[in-house]
Amino acid sequence: MPFVNIRITKEGATPEQKAELIRRSTQMLQEVLGKNPATTFVIIDEVDTDNWGIAGESVTVLRKKK
Amino acid sequence: MPFVNIRITKEGATPEQKAELIRRSTQMLQEVLGKNPATTFVIIDEVDTDNWGIAGESVTVLRKKK
Amino acid sequence: MPFVNIRITKEGATPEQKAELIRRSTQMLQEVLGKNPATTFVIIDEVDTDNWGIAGESVTVLRKKK
Amino acid sequence: MPFVNIRITKEGATPEQKAELIRRSTQMLQEVLGKNPATTFVIIDEVDTDNWGIAGESVTVLRKKK
Amino acid sequence: MPFVNIRITKEGATPEQKAELIRRSTQMLQEVLGKNPATTFVIIDEVDTDNWGIAGESVTVLRKKK
Amino acid sequence: MPFVNIRITKEGATPEQKAELIRRSTQMLQEVLGKNPATTFVIIDEVDTDNWGIAGESVTVLRKKK
Numbered sequence: 001m002p003f004v005n006i007r008i009t010k011e012g013a014t015p016e017q018k019a020e021l022i023r024r025s026t027q028m029l030q031e032v033l034g035k036n037p038a039t040t041f042v043i044i045d046e047v048d049t050d051n052w053g054i055a056g057e058s059v060t061v062l063r064k065k066k
Numbered sequence: 067m068p069f070v071n072i073r074i075t076k077e078g079a080t081p082e083q084k085a086e087l088i089r090r091s092t093q094m095l096q097e098v099l100g101k102n103p104a105t106t107f108v109i110i111d112e113v114d115t116d117n118w119g120i121a122g123e124s125v126t127v128l129r130k131k132k
Numbered sequence: 133m134p135f136v137n138i139r140i141t142k143e144g145a146t147p148e149q150k151a152e153l154i155r156r157s158t159q160m161l162q163e164v165l166g167k168n169p170a171t172t173f174v175i176i177d178e179v180d181t182d183n184w185g186i187a188g189e190s191v192t193v194l195r196k197k198k
Numbered sequence: 199m200p201f202v203n204i205r206i207t208k209e210g211a212t213p214e215q216k217a218e219l220i221r222r223s224t225q226m227l228q229e230v231l232g233k234n235p236a237t238t239f240v241i242i243d244e245v246d247t248d249n250w251g252i253a254g255e256s257v258t259v260l261r262k263k264k
Numbered sequence: 265m266p267f268v269n270i271r272i273t274k275e276g277a278t279p280e281q282k283a284e285l286i287r288r289s290t291q292m293l294q295e296v297l298g299k300n301p302a303t304t305f306v307i308i309d310e311v312d313t314d315n316w317g318i319a320g321e322s323v324t325v326l327r328k329k330k
Numbered sequence: 331m332p333f334v335n336i337r338i339t340k341e342g343a344t345p346e347q348k349a350e351l352i353r354r355s356t357q358m359l360q361e362v363l364g365k366n367p368a369t370t371f372v373i374i375d376e377v378d379t380d381n382w383g384i385a386g387e388s389v390t391v392l393r394k395k396k
Contacts, residue, residue, distance in 0.1 A: 001318050003135060003173060003271040007241060008297065015116045017296055019127065022119030024292045029270075032284045033277060039318060041135060041173060042119035043073060050213045053220030053240035054265050054303060061217070067186050069333060069371060072161075073135040079165060081248045085259070086164045088251030094156045098149055099140065105186060107333060107371060108251035109205060120133050120171060139373060147314045151325065154317030174317035175271060182345045185352030185372035193349070199384050201267060201305060201337040204359075211363060218362045226354045230347055231338065237384060239267060239305060252331050252369060279380045283391065286383030306383035307337060 001039040002029045009059050010046035018044050067105040068095045075125050076112035084110050133171040134161045141191050142178035150176050199237040200227045207257050208244035216242050265303040266293045273323050274310035282308050331369040332359045339389050340376035348374050 004025045022042045029035040049059040070091045088108045095101040115125040136157045154174045161167040181191040202223045220240045227233040247257040268289045286306045293299040313323040334355045352372045359365040379389040 001173065001273070001316070001323070003175070005269040005271075006293075007267040007269075008293075008299070009265070013297060015124070015126070018116055019119075019124050020296050021292065022124055023122050024296070025289070026119065026122035028285065028288045028292070029272075032281055032288070033272065035272070038121050039171070040119075040121065041133065043113055043135070044117040044119075045113075046117070047241055047243075050216055051242040051244070052265070053217075053224065053238075053242075055236050055238065056221050056224035058213070058217050058220055059265070060213070067141070067184070067191070067371065069139040069373070071137040071139075073137075074161075074165065074167070075133070081256070081258070083164055084248055085251075085256050087160065088256055089254050090160045090164070091157070092251065092254035094153065094160070095138075095140075098152045098156070099145060101140070104253050105369070106251075106253065107331065109245055109333070110249040110251075111245075112249070118133070125133070147322070147324070150314055151317075151322050154322055155320050158317065158320035170319050172317075172319065175311055176315040176317075177311075178315070179373055179375075182348055183374040183376070185349075185356065185370075185374075187368050187370065188353050188356035190345070190349050190352055192345070199305065199339070199382070199389070201307070203335040203337075205333040205335075206359075206363065206365070207331070215362055219358065222358045222362070223355070226351065226358070227336075227338075230350050230354070231343060233338070237303070239265065241267070250331070257331070279388070279390070282380055283383075283388050286388055287386050290383065290386035302385050304383075304385065307377055308381040308383075309377075310381070 002035050004029070004040070004042045005045065006042065007045045007047055009049050009052050011049065013046065068101050070095070070106070070108045071111065072108065073111045073113055075115050075118050077115065079112065134167050136161070136172070136174045137177065138174065139177045139179055141181050141184050143181065145178065200233050202227070202238070202240045203243065204240065205243045205245055207247050207250050209247065211244065266299050268293070268304070268306045269309065270306065271309045271311055273313050273316050275313065277310065332365050334359070334370070334372045335375065336372065337375045337377055339379050339382050341379065343376065
């Protein structure tokens, strides 16, 4: 009964891409650890780029620099 | 000083229902473990049905099947 | 299919007390929001008192003051 | 490679204030534990006041009482 | 710069299996969303079976029933 | 009433260093956002190096390469 929480920046992931993350995470836990898909949960959190920092700066600022 | 995080799908929980979850979670920790309500935190996260998967599919897809 | 994460300090909660938290959290989500117990997950994290802070001090230090 | 998750109520924190939280959290981990800023992540979650409870009541209700 | 948190019950996952979860989660985010592996974090939490509940009972109890 | 969760690898942080993380996180939220220290929680999770991955490999493996 695993629980997977995927956090990504909110930058336009489509419902199809999110469905693919759910499908593959569930499959991964079944193949690697034999976990039952019926009780595997996946939650995707999409985080505003102002609210995600790396190397001391927000992703909003980092995206502008590139 | 417990911390309770409740994650549910975003499907119309009312402020009254959320207040009830907060009230009962706090009371549960007081009754079961003697925790002080004054320092008990509860956070409710409401997750889009596209972003929650179970059994390898999103809740959006699962709801349509039923 | 809710997910409840309860975080408490590691100070001797018994398996019976933890089972009671699991039972009551699941019942709460069924009664307040009509959620299906079969797909309700509860995870309890027990945190070392050195690793939990409130009001700027660790619980280890706060417990000694009392 | 630390990960810092800051959860605050959604009550108008500005991008500048959030950038300051990111900057200072990263600096703190470098100064206290020698962690590399390049692989330090900070995520800020802003939570609706209806969804945050303390002492058994939502912050929405607590704010009205004051 | 995604962050993946995988929570499983503590029932003997080997370092090799955990390395495989890390490898595949990172690859999944690269293939599905084009995320850079260099800044993809994966954290695996192994939870005691007394501390994980499903359907209102701890996994410890559920395992005994089967 | 902020909540800060700091996740680091389990590599010997001392109680004094963890107390310093608690003290500084609390002070940061007071100075940047005016939050009340009395209701600021900090939880530090120390994660086994086998259970933390970056760039597709566990920290255990990465440490050996250096």
